[in-house]
Amino acid sequence: MRKTSYKGKTDFFLLFVASVLIVFIIFAIPQYTFLRNSIQSVSCNAIRKNLQKVVEQYKLENGDNVFIPYKEIDTIMLMEKGYTDKKLLVCPDSGVYMLNSQGQVYCTKHNPETEDI
Numbered sequence: 001m002r003k004t005s006y007k008g009k010t011d012f013f014l015l016f017v018a019s020v021l022i023v024f025i026i027f028a029i030p031q032y033t034f035l036r037n038s039i040q041s042v043s044c045n046a047i048r049k050n051l052q053k054v055v056e057q058y059k060l061e062n063g064d065n066v067f068i069p070y071k072e073i074d075t076i077m078l079m080e081k082g083y084t085d086k087k088l089l090v091c092p093d094s095g096v097y098m099l100n101s102q103g104q105v106y107c108t109k110h111n112p113e114t115e116d117i
């Protein structure tokens with residue numbers, strides 16, 4: 001009799017631990033994803049601003065027709081020509097940087113709404 005009662009307590013404890021773990025996982029994973037996404041979004045935003053300046057500078061020196069709207073910005077060319085001393089300007093979430101018709105840089109993953117402005 002005593003043995004079953006002890007076993008019952010262990011089972012209850014294990015169940016309790018399992019529930020806590022499940023609850024933790026349910027709450028922690030979306031938080032983690034959210035945090036990760038917002039970090040990527042913030043750094044993408046910073047890179048876009050940087051790229052915007054680089055593009056403006058390049059246009060000033062090489063003319064307006066270098067960049068075709070709605071086509072991927074040639075960041076490798078910009079880096080090779082020394083317009084950016086930083087490492088390659090790429091979206092941390094593998095979005096693609098393009099220019100809209102107003103010449104604004106946008107990311108296909110993080111602010112695709114800018115495409116239509």
Ligand SMILES: [Zn+2]
Nearest residue numbers: 044091095107
């Ligand atoms: Zn992005």
